[in-house]
Amino acid sequence: MAGRLDGKVAVVTGAGSVGNGWGNGRATAVVFAREGARVLAVDRAPEPLSATLDLIAEEGGTAQGHICDVTDSAAVEAMIAAAIAAFGGVDVMVNNVGGSRHGGPTELDEAGWRAQIELNLTSVYLGCRHAIPAMRARGGGAIVNIASTSGQRFTGSPQVAYASAKAAVIQLSKVTAVEHAPHGIRVNTVVPGQLHTPLVEARLAGQRAGGDVDALLAQRLARIPLGFMGDGRDTAHAALFLASDEARFVTGTEIVVDGGMTARCD
Ligand SMILES: NC(=O)c1ccc[n+]([C@@H]2O[C@H](COP(=O)([O-])OP(=O)(O)OC[C@H]3O[C@@H](n4cnc5c(N)ncnc54)[C@H](O)[C@@H]3O)[C@@H](O)[C@H]2O)c1
Numbered sequence: 001m002a003g004r005l006d007g008k009v010a011v012v013t014g015a016g017s018v019g020n021g022w023g024n025g026r027a028t029a030v031v032f033a034r035e036g037a038r039v040l041a042v043d044r045a046p047e048p049l050s051a052t053l054d055l056i057a058e059e060g061g062t063a064q065g066h067i068c069d070v071t072d073s074a075a076v077e078a079m080i081a082a083a084i085a086a087f088g089g090v091d092v093m094v095n096n097v098g099g100s101r102h103g104g105p106t107e108l109d110e111a112g113w114r115a116q117i118e119l120n121l122t123s124v125y126l127g128c129r130h131a132i133p134a135m136r137a138r139g140g141g142a143i144v145n146i147a148s149t150s151g152q153r154f155t156g157s158p159q160v161a162y163a164s165a166k167a168a169v170i171q172l173s174k175v176t177a178v179e180h181a182p183h184g185i186r187v188n189t190v191v192p193g194q195l196h197t198p199l200v201e202a203r204l205a206g207q208r209a210g211g212d213v214d215a216l217l218a219q220r221l222a223r224i225p226l227g228f229m230g231d232g233r234d235t236a237h238a239a240l241f242l243a244s245d246e247a248r249f250v251t252g253t254e255i256v257v258d259g260g261m262t263a264r265c266d
Pocket residue numbers: 013014015016017018019022023024025042043044045048049068069070071096097098099100119146147148149191192193194195196197198199232
């Protein structure tokens with residue numbers, strides 16, 4: 001069976017993971033390579049990135065690693081140049097890097113606010129800014145941005161900068177989609193809910209449940225109508241559809257991957 005991304009070159013940022021298991025970027029890079037894409041897997045940290053590259057190699061996929069801080073414009077420009085040098089162009093750009101910090105306006109200091117906007121929003125702007133010219137040179141492409149249900153609802157923790165940045169990612173995607181539709185570039189967003197990714201063990205349990213992983217997982221699970229927790233592979237499968245030609249008539253919108261969490265109001 002032909003792969004759903006055969007012939008495509010995809011750049012996936014944040015393709016490592018903060019721990020062992022299926023983070024969103026790692027899962028996306030692996031699933032995209034499995035479906036035939038040649039993947040530039042990007043991270044600022046070499047170790048988790050090489051684990052992702054190993055997984056792709058084990059399945060016989062094609063990928064190259066690239067180290068880049070996606071909040072640095074010159075580095076993002078060089079990342080796109082690296083994809084072109086390695087694989088001849090860019091068809092798909094997944095802007096996945098992001099991460100939350102706890103706190104409302106009175107707890108989060110100004111430096112923390114600015115760092116969150118850089119990490120979660122400026123990174124997406126830079127990915128679009130530098131990928132779009134390469135896509136225009138190919139006659140089109142697909143951008144998939146990774147937001148969060150925190151950008152749509154209060155999801156149990158005050159993280160005002162993260163929520164604001166993720167809401168902005170959804171709107172950035174819509175504006176960019178309309179502007180670049182005439183160039184054959186589609187721009188969509190995946191909105192993951194509260195997943196069980198390695199982030200839970202690596203950071204969230206310490207921030208929100210006194211280090212008690214099981215307590216945090218129970219809190220998160222209680223909010224999910226489907227009654228189980230998704231992981232990075234669920235985000236990856238939504239991104240796969242949006243990146244593929246199956247979504248040729250889909251742009252400026254989002255797929256919410258949250259087990260029904262944001263559909264309920266209690
Ligand atoms: N995990 C969840 O439950 C969840 C839920 C909703 C949304 N999301 C979103 O999904 C995305 C990925 O989250 P995750 O939990 O799978 O990721 P993760 O934190 O496990 O991995 C992200 C990777 O990004 C890399 N990274 C961090 N900053 C970077 C930078 N400046 N430049 C390049 N690489 C950088 C890290 O080294 C890491 O390997 C984020 O945008 C996050 O906000 C996650």
